[in-house]
Amino acid sequence: MRDFSYVRANSLDAARQAAALPGAMLLAGGTTLIDLAKCGVAEPETLVDIAHLKGLDRIEVNERGATIGALARMSHVADHADIKSRFPAVSEALWQAASAQIRNMATIGGNLMQRTRCPYFRDPANFPACNKRQPGSGCSAIGGVTRGHAVLGISDACIAMYPGDLAVALVAFDAIVHLGERHIPVDDFFLLPGTTPDREHAIEPGEMITGIEIPGSASARRSTYLKIRDRQSYEFAAASAAVGIEFEPDGRTIRDLRVALGGVATKPWRARAVENALKGKVLEPDTVRAASLLAVEGSVDHGANHYKVELAPRVVARAIRKLGETA
Amino acid sequence: MTLELSLNQQPAHARQGSSIGQPLTRRDGFLKVTGAARYAADNHPPGMLYAVLAVSSIARGRVAALDVEAAKAHKGVVEVMTPKNRPALAADPDAKDHPFMFRLDLLQNDQVRYPNQSIAVVIAETLEAATEGAALLSPRYEVMPARVGLDGAESIVPRAVGVGGPAVQHKGDVEAGLKSAKTRIEATYETPAQYHNAMEPHAIVVAWEGDTLSIDTPSQGLAMAQGRIAGLFGIAPENIHIRSPFLGGGFGSKGMISGPQVLGILAARLVGRPVKLVLRREQMYGPVGHRAPTRQTLRMGMDGEGRLTALDHHAKTASSTFDDFFEPAADASHTLYASPAIATSHDAVRLDTGTPLFMRAPGEATGSIALESAIDEAAYACGMDPLEFRLRNYAEVEPMTGKPFSSKALRECYRQAAETFGWASRPIQPRLMRDADGFLTGWGMGTATFPAIMFQAEARAVLRADGSGVMETGAQDMGQGAWTAFAQIAADGLGLDIDQVDFRAGSSDLPNAGIAGGSGHTATAGMAIHNAGAAVIARLADLATGDEGSPLYGAGNEGVLARGGRLYRRDDESRGESYAEILTRAGLTEIEGHGKGAPDPASQEAYAKHAHGAVFAEVKVDPDFGQIRVTRLVGAFAAGRVINPRLVRSQYYGGMIWGVSFALHEEAITDRRSGRIQNANLAEYHVPVNADVPSIEALLVHEDDPHVNALGIKGVGEIGITGTAGAVANAVWHATGVRPRRFPVRIEDLLG
Structure with missing residues (x-):
């Protein structure tokens, strides 16, 4: 088999340090990463398990807004009474995402890191050309099966669609992604493919999503x-x-x-x-x-x-x- | 294989005096929901290795190189099987001795003829090592352009469609009929390639002991699989023991042993150890069959009263480049609607795909959605209600042959389903109904039909001195409930309560039960069971009526009844004795009887035998988005004697949901450049989820058929798809005014 190391991080700092090493990837709910590893897209050398870390699954909602820990489960956020009343779009987006089984496993941080369902991206064995996987190798999707591909924000290098639901609601309400101390607007967190479709998120090595913050607003409340x-x-x-x-x-x-x-x-x-x-x-x-x-x-x-x-x-x-x- | 019965209440048959007809729950249900049911891949004989297929990336060409060394160097890899070292076979896998034999890819050379064809097998100590070994083979290919799509190659007229059916048939003069018609329609419909996608992938666990073979693998036809393997390996069929107690669905893809399963046997021979080989989901899109795409054109003419004057049904389909299976889609027009002139014809292209095969209602399902759509168009062209139009063209005899039907309760199906559905208030014009939320609402209907087929089967019955019975037949339970329905037939055949019968099935060392396919398993193996029961009861009656010590002495066979473990005098039911008493007095521990099930040639010649049904569908379509939701389905079916109404209803539900799937969801999408299927997984190859089927009803219409077989059984496994797919398509039209021309119907087809 393809060997990899498994590290169970015992603190946030340990997780960040371990994840900063080359070939290391964070493992939370696993619903995206394990899928990608099975189809040969993700080839981690080290998996840093953070699923058990304490305090990262909190959901707090008040007048100013909501803060949601990176390890909160999709289903928990979707069903949170204050999220439902103050951010209906967020709850509805989560309810309509994936399947019940996946929502029960997947975390909010992992959800933001979800990758495209482009069938060419997900099939390296049969379609070696993919600029997202291998910069400069070309795009197999252009000229292929494109019913599910993007019509906005595309480039000559990549037309892969962003498949998620939650982040759409987050972008609408100017949510902030917390990468530890560094906070960036979610709209800036997701990058356009341009000439570098391999780079999808404004996250640096050694950084990790610790949570998101959604400012409260009248428009979020009626959404x-x-x-x-x-x-x-x-x-x-x-x-x-x-x-x-x-x-x-x-x-x-x-x-x-x-x-x-x-x-x-x-x-x-x-x-x-x-x-x-x-x-x-x-x-x-x-x-x-x-x-x-x-x-x-x-x-x-x-x-x-x-x-x-x-x-x-x-x-x-x-x-x-x-x-x-x-x- | 034998099942323990665990009922927690007094069973219905005990209260009713018979097992047949009772809605027993599945006898294997408890094993399945607790995980105790052992499927093929659950077996792990000592010393077992794992085999993983390496499959082709390309659709057409040859394998120029494989890095066998890299794979073998990987830790845990034991052996790599390629065309160079694959053990010899006794028969050519490309030989085709009869139409039911399909060519297999067993590493006979370096040619690639479809994507996902096996090109090597890696055998390792662990599944992970074998998987990685297969990846390390890094094949290089000489690639030739893939032939893709119904226009992707030169058209041919196949020598036969289905299994040996003529590709072109007609009665009467269709052109004259069209010419004389007052109203004519012509319409073309396309259906996509579909894949069986049984929940359980094809799996095999193999152990060789000298020249005998022990196999666990799911099979819809144990004896056929045994025979095929025997031929390929040059060993006697009786030296091959196949166990297949449970299948996680088959739908036709497990009817014949597939290439990957045989590769598992070859791998075990090569390494001299037991081997397990399980297909990954994406590997099921190629070597284990599929439903071929079709493009069907129907022409119909109608007189002033809406009577058909001509019906012409042409189907274009596809097969592989190296074998023959042609979806007999146009033949759907042979049996349903009366017309003085009917013509059916097929043509086909040969594409770089795996060979298409039987997939639940092969030909019937594809043909039905086109025929029922065209009938709907014809009714509208005549200004008639679709049900009235169908009744106007009701076939009193089989249209193509003129034979009488052995039984046909279709009128009653129409009546009951229409009434339950509330069809009478439907406007003829489309796009007139809206619900309170503004959704366009449409009602559509379709006629369901499927032939009542029988194959050949045998069974062995035993009565034991302790009063219990045994019934043995190598029947296959794909999930349809064979363990239960056959035990019910066995109990009545033996005159015993069901919990007194040890019913054994699912193993090739039992009498040949034929194939679980063609919706004919219950009729065929059921008749073998019924006859075996009658044979052993006759022997028992001989013992009793010839024994002066028996109260039945002198009654003669005809004068004896078997019930509840006792024989009674027919003329005096106060006189009788138990099976145990008869056998004990005779000094026998057990007696046995044998029975066969087979079609009766005389009645085959005399009658057309079909099950029938009517399906009504309601859909709602968002007028802005073209998003379709099926909100109601009502079907009524007449299929002869119902052995177990609970199981039969489940079969109808499953078929009807598949009909929804056919109309709105299922499609294998091919990359035209590479010939590869781009949605070979269950996230993107769509079938309905529970939320897509909110309300479904299946009505069982009573039907006595004295001609199909002594039990009066037709078959219920496939009919539900037919009729339903067309009903949904017609409901979409009725809601929107847009006639679906290609399936599945998608959002973009209705955006306007």
Whole structure:
């Protein structure tokens, strides 16, 4: 077999030190890493197990916002009463992600590190060319099966879709990723592929996700996550939207709007153009529909995934309308 | 293999006086839910090694080099089997002695003819070492372009479709019928390649002892597997013992022994130790069969009353480059709708794929979704309700042959299912129904049918002096409930309570039970069991009626009844005695009888034999997103005698869910450049999850059939897919006004 070392870290510092060594990877819920190791993408020399570390699974919610430890389970966060009431989009995104079994194992930190489902990326034995795995080797997906690939944020080097749900909601509400002492906005944590699709996260060797912080806001409180897919469960989004809205006291004029897209882009995709077009406007169906089209500005499709360009604005429009109706 | 019965209440058969017809729970259920049921891969004979396949990356070409040294140098690797050192076989794996024999890839040369073909086997002390050894082989290939898709090669007309069926058939003059029609439709539908994806992967544990073989492997046809292995290795079938007590699903992919299973046997021979070989999920997409893609065109003509004047069904399909199995999709139009002119035809391409094989309702399922869609289009073209249209074209005799049906309760199926569903209030026009949430709502229906097939089977029955009985037949339980249904037939055949019967199955050293396929296992092996029971009871009656000491003396065979472990005089039920008394007085510890199950040639000639059903579906479609959800399914089925209604209902449910899967989910997606399937895993090869099937009903319609066999059994394993897939497709049209032309129907097909 391919030997690797297993280290059970007994403290956060020990984990960080061990993980900083070449070839070392952190192991939490294991739902992504073990999968990637089985298909030959991840070849860790050392696994640093952090699943048992104390104090990293806390979920705290107050007026200012929520802080969630990196080791909190997806299912626990999804079911947390205060997350449900103050950040419905976050809870809904988690509920619609993966399967019950995976949600019970997977951690929030691991979720942020989830990698693409691009079938070419995940099949090194049969498709050696992949710029994400092997910089400069080429992209097997372009010209291949692309129904599930991104239409936004792509480059000539990579069109792999970011598959997750949670981070879409986090991007909408300006969440902060805690890498120990260093804190960075989640939108900056996820990188565009550009010419370096192998680099997906703004995380440095020796750093580790310790938690996330989601600022509380009126728009987060009135929010939703809408996920469209062919199958009812256990499928990645054809297109999804995390949307939050805050109205002026008149109950019709949009004071604040947050829109982020999933299932269509190379990273969780904040659609600021839609937000800016609607802020200060009265919520009317035609206005919303027109503004939602801005969500896919600059999109480039590869044939089989063209439908995402059609679908995504409709998902955004529906989510906004739905939040308006609950006024 | 034998099962212990553990019922925690007085069983229904004891209360009812018979086992057949009772909704017993699965006798093997407890073993399965507690993990005690031993599947093939659970076996670990002493000294066992692990074998892992190395499979081809390419679809077509040859293996130019393998780094065998690197693999052998890896710690724990014992041996690498390649074409160079593979033990000799007694028969050519590319020989095809009969249409039911399929060519196997057994490292006979360096050629690659489909992706995931076996190119080497690594045998090691651990699974991990064998897996890594296989990766270290780092094959180099000479690659040739892959032939992919229904337009990927030159079209041919196959010599036969299915197993030996004519590729082209007709009765009457279709062109004249179309010409004379008042209304005509022509429609084309495409169905994708689908893979069986049984939960349990193909697995084999093999131990050679000299020239005898001990094998644990899942098999839907033990005797056929035994015969195939015997032929390949040049040993006597009786020297091969195969155990297959449980299958984690087969669906046709375990009907014939597959290449990888035989490679496990070869690997064990090569290393001289027991070997286990288990396919990984992605390795099941190639060497173990699949359902071929089809492109089907139907033409129909109707007169002013909506009666068919002509029905033309053409199916294009695909097979491998090196073997023949052609999905007989167009043949679905032979049996359902009356028409003076019917023509069916097939053509095909040969592609760089593994050979397609039988997959649950092969031909019937693919043909049904196209036929039922076209019938729906024809009804609409005539301005008729789809149910009314089907009744207008109801076949009183089998349309293609003119034979009478042995039984056909399809009208009653239509009636019961339509009533339960509430079909009468359906508008004929599409896109008229919306629910309170604004979802487009559609109702569709389809007719289900599947032939009542019988193969050959044998059984052996024993009555023992302690009053108990034994019934033996090498039947196969794929999960359908054979352990239970056959024990019920055995109990009635022996005139015993079910817990007095030791029912043995799932092993090749038992009488040949034939194949668990074609929805014919219960009828075939059931009749063998029934006849074996009758034979041993006849012997027992001979003993009693010829014995002056018996109260049955002189009654004669015809004058005796067997029930509850006793024989009674038919003319005087107060006179009788127990089996134990009869055998004890005769000084016998046991007596045995043998029985066979087989189709009756005379009734085969005289009658068309089919099960029938009607399926109604409701779907809801989001008008903006094209997202389809099936919200209700109601099916009613008539399939002759029901041995166990609980198990039968489960078969219908499973089939109907598969129909949903066919219409909306399943598709193997191929990279056209490499010929590789890009979703060869259960995360991305979609089947419905529980949430996709919120409400499902299966009604059992009473049907007596005096002609199919003495028990009146047809078969229920496959029929549920037929009808359902089309019903869902037609409901999608009714909801949206968009006619599905390719399956599965996806979001992008309905975005508008």
